[in-house]
């Protein structure tokens with residue numbers, strides 16, 4: 087009886103250690119690219135939505151973001167809002183370079199991920215996976231939090247740790 091209890095406790099500890107090292111391997115194979123503070127400003131009536139996030143390049147090489155996709159949107163593009171003569175326009179961006187150990191942010195009024203042709207049923211409060219594609223063929227998928235049209239930043243919830251975890255998934 088006693089030795090059984092001891093055995094199962096040891097086995098459980100062994101499993102936990104195994105899970106921990108797997109977790110470490112998992113984040114390493116994201117190859118040093120992190121996506122954090124990811125959110126979508128949802129708009130009603132099938133309007134295109136803007137996706138925002140911080141992309142960090144923790145590698146020693148420049149990376150180039152060349153596209154994005156999501157199973158929840160028919161068409162996804164990289165855009166930049168440009169102000170010219172007091173007019174705000176969106177232009178399509180082919181690639182966004184991120185220098186080694188630097189990050190770039192998609193923010194309202196600047197670079198954004200344009201999410202078009204939304205699939206039915208997307209609502210504020212949900213999480214939607216968006217995959218970012220890089221020029222070397224690498225992809226990183228992060229869960230983007232869908233927020234109301236009035237939202238201006240990556241969430242008032244205290245879930246910073248959660249956001250960091252999302253960046254590690256891919």
Ligand SMILES: [Cu+2]
Pocket residue numbers: 165166176198199200
């Ligand atoms: Cu746009």
